[in-house]
Amino acid sequence: MAAYIIRRLLLLPVTLFGVTLFVFGVYSFLDPAMKAALYVHDIPKTSDALQRIIHKYGLDDPFYLQYGRWLNQIFHGNLGWSKTAQRPVLEALLYYFPATVELVLWAAIPVIFIGIWLGILSAVHHNKPIDHASRVFALIGWSFPSYVYGLLLIMVFYAMLHWLPPGRVSDWVIQEINAGTFREVTHIYTIDAIINGRPDILLDVFKHMILPVITLSYIQWALLLRVTRSSMLETLRQEYVMTARSKGLAERIVIYKHAARNAMIPVATMGGMLLIGLLNGAVMTETVFNYRGMGWWAANAATQLDIISVLGFTLFNAIILSVGILFIDIMYAVIDPRIRLE
Amino acid sequence: MRILKQLLRNPLSLFGIILLIFFGLVAILAPWLAPPPNPYEPYRIAQFGYSPNPKPPTGPNPFTEIWKIVTRQSDFSKTHPFGTTEGQYDVYYGIVWGTRTAFLAGICITGITALIGIFWGTMSAYFGGWVDMVFMRITDIFQAFPFLIAAMTIAAVLQPKIGRSILTAAIALIVFGWMGYARLIRGDILSIRERDYVQAARAAGAGHLRLILRHILPNAIYPTLVVASMDIGSYVISFAALSFLGLGAEVGYADWGQMLSFARNWIPRLNQYWWIILYPGLALVLFVLAWNLVGDALRDILDPRLRGRITV
Numbered sequence: 001m002a003a004y005i006i007r008r009l010l011l012l013p014v015t016l017f018g019v020t021l022f023v024f025g026v027y028s029f030l031d032p033a034m035k036a037a038l039y040v041h042d043i044p045k046t047s048d049a050l051q052r053i054i055h056k057y058g059l060d061d062p063f064y065l066q067y068g069r070w071l072n073q074i075f076h077g078n079l080g081w082s083k084t085a086q087r088p089v090l091e092a093l094l095y096y097f098p099a100t101v102e103l104v105l106w107a108a109i110p111v112i113f114i115g116i117w118l119g120i121l122s123a124v125h126h127n128k129p130i131d132h133a134s135r136v137f138a139l140i141g142w143s144f145p146s147y148v149y150g151l152l153l154i155m156v157f158y159a160m161l162h163w164l165p166p167g168r169v170s171d172w173v174i175q176e177i178n179a180g181t182f183r184e185v186t187h188i189y190t191i192d193a194i195i196n197g198r199p200d201i202l203l204d205v206f207k208h209m210i211l212p213v214i215t216l217s218y219i220q221w222a223l224l225l226r227v228t229r230s231s232m233l234e235t236l237r238q239e240y241v242m243t244a245r246s247k248g249l250a251e252r253i254v255i256y257k258h259a260a261r262n263a264m265i266p267v268a269t270m271g272g273m274l275l276i277g278l279l280n281g282a283v284m285t286e287t288v289f290n291y292r293g294m295g296w297w298a299a300n301a302a303t304q305l306d307i308i309s310v311l312g313f314t315l316f317n318a319i320i321l322s323v324g325i326l327f328i329d330i331m332y333a334v335i336d337p338r339i340r341l342e
Numbered sequence: 343m344r345i346l347k348q349l350l351r352n353p354l355s356l357f358g359i360i361l362l363i364f365f366g367l368v369a370i371l372a373p374w375l376a377p378p379p380n381p382y383e384p385y386r387i388a389q390f391g392y393s394p395n396p397k398p399p400t401g402p403n404p405f406t407e408i409w410k411i412v413t414r415q416s417d418f419s420k421t422h423p424f425g426t427t428e429g430q431y432d433v434y435y436g437i438v439w440g441t442r443t444a445f446l447a448g449i450c451i452t453g454i455t456a457l458i459g460i461f462w463g464t465m466s467a468y469f470g471g472w473v474d475m476v477f478m479r480i481t482d483i484f485q486a487f488p489f490l491i492a493a494m495t496i497a498a499v500l501q502p503k504i505g506r507s508i509l510t511a512a513i514a515l516i517v518f519g520w521m522g523y524a525r526l527i528r529g530d531i532l533s534i535r536e537r538d539y540v541q542a543a544r545a546a547g548a549g550h551l552r553l554i555l556r557h558i559l560p561n562a563i564y565p566t567l568v569v570a571s572m573d574i575g576s577y578v579i580s581f582a583a584l585s586f587l588g589l590g591a592e593v594g595y596a597d598w599g600q601m602l603s604f605a606r607n608w609i610p611r612l613n614q615y616w617w618i619i620l621y622p623g624l625a626l627v628l629f630v631l632a633w634n635l636v637g638d639a640l641r642d643i644l645d646p647r648l649r650g651r652i653t654v
Contacts, residue, residue, distance in 0.1 A: 014482075021483075026495070143627055147586050148602065151602070155616065283490060284586075299587050322486045
């Protein structure tokens with residue numbers, strides 16, 4: 001167990017080193033003028049000024065020297081200057097990060113609960129109407145690009161019915177924030193509204209959150225449903241489940257206490273994939289709904305070719321993903337002793 | 343033949359095959375279904391006028407309008423079976439020619455990605471030892487990036503170099519798509535490499551290339567090919583996603599994702615301009631659904647071991 005965890009922990013720095021090398025490799029692919037944005041706010045207009053900057057920051061030094069210098073900058077929290085956000089990249093990332101966290105956390109709830117619950121249900125009622133219905137749901141979820149049904153949801157619930165608007169909050173809430181009557185403590189508005197004791201703002205946040213959460217979570221829970229279902233089907237055929245039944249245990253207890261727990265072990269391997277799906281999905285969802293989070297900002301920066309920002313965002317996401325997957329792998333080893341031996 | 347028969351027996355995959363045949367016919371017959379106003383640039387969506395507001399479909403029944411186009415009684419300057427987008431790009435024209443783009447994107451990207459993955463995984467597993475170690479650590483590094491985000495970055499970096507085109511998006515997706523295949527085939531080859539018949543071939547003096555191509559790959563490649571066939575749909579989605587974000591096909595190129603991106607400018611009035619999202623959206627969804635239905639059934643037939651395993 002300890003050996004497994006230590007081995008996994010040792011791999012993390014290797015991967016992260018490779019990630020930084022890759023990202024820096026992409027930097028060195030850029031034009032010198034664009035690369036200068038790593039160090040200065042304005043991309044210099046004249047070639048004279050550009051030469052001075054290239055010289056000053058050693059942009060024509062050998063690769064390993066530049067890489068070392070850049071890594072040093074990263075460790076000091078300098079990822080360059082974001083043209084689109086008009087502030088340092090790291091500051092912009094941290095500014096938009098809470099909005100994305102809020103969206104992803106709210107989306108994770110239906111993913112886990114609906115996905116697992118429907119998965120168990122359709123395995124228990126194998127080849128019954130509920131199983132077929134969930135299969136259709138999953139197939140649709142798998143074939144529907146999130147941006148298409150995001151747009152369809154907006155068309156119905158905003159453009160036609162005027163119920164659920166896009167964006168993160170209404171204009172009047174932004175005015176309150178600017179006026180200082182609504183204090184941003186965590187920048188996660190659901191929590192801030194509770195801290196401030198403002199049910200009206202909480203309601204407004206929820207109204208903006210419903211459609212993006214549906215859009216972001218649908219594909220993910222459709223996937224989880226299928227995996228849970230097949231794992232549960234396999235478990236229900238095991239002999240110990242038959243033993244439990246023949247002992248005369250209630251069906252509920254057999255399913256939820258004996259079968260479901262073991263069936264969850266393969267499902268846990270989906271954790272990494274769900275995390276990837278949520279991080280990727282956040283970019284599309286936030287863009288469709290004009291929800292001002294990290295993904296919206298990065299997609300915006302990408303279309304305006306503000307590559308310094310995009311690379312900072314990518315590096316940030318790669319670090320989140322690597323650490324997240326490490327955490328999931330370790331949790332998995334804790335749940336399932338068999339994995340440690342491999 | 344046996345595979346085809348089984349595919350046709352399952353109602354879901356039969357539906358998928360019918361859809362694919364339909365899309366295939368549309369792609370082949372595109373010059374006839376939607377005659378390009380400029381024969382040298384068929385992939386530029388027919389555009390007459392520059393009015394910023396989308397125009398509704400002409401006529402109550404799109405099929406009669408399509409018939410007028412097909413029989414050359416009318417052209418895209420007067421008839422718009424599915425309406426127009428902003429900038430007066432004809433939606434029907436874009437969908438018809440976009441079918442070709444979608445086939446190209448799905449099959450080419452998946453094919454090249456799978457080839458790279460198979461090559462990488464085979465090298466890694468066959469030579470083993472430190473080669474395997476280095477190859478797999480490199481795979482780890484690529485897998486540390488969330489797929490779409492990494493592809494978005496590569497597309498944004500390539501755009502100033504080679505311009506905004508479907509090539510940019512395709513390269514971006516290929517660079518970050520191969521790792522899953524490499525891992526899958528590596529695992530299968532590791533279990534085959536030491537089998538008796540491989541040892542026998544080696545003892546008989548077979549070289550590396552012959553061992554790999556004649557003895558190992560034919561027995562290890564199927565699961566990877568099945569997974570690749572199941573991924574075609576999701577590559578089409580990712581490709582259209584990059585176009586949707588404005589990083590793939592250029593404005594006016596016949597690509598469904600690019601057409602959907604027009605809808606982003608009309609969010610408060612989408613109920614009024616429903617055709618700019620409904621038609622391209624429907625085409626994309628049905629196309630992806632068709633591939634997924636066929637891929638799903640193919641997996642059940644070819645490799646029952648993979649049943650229930652979902653790879654996206």
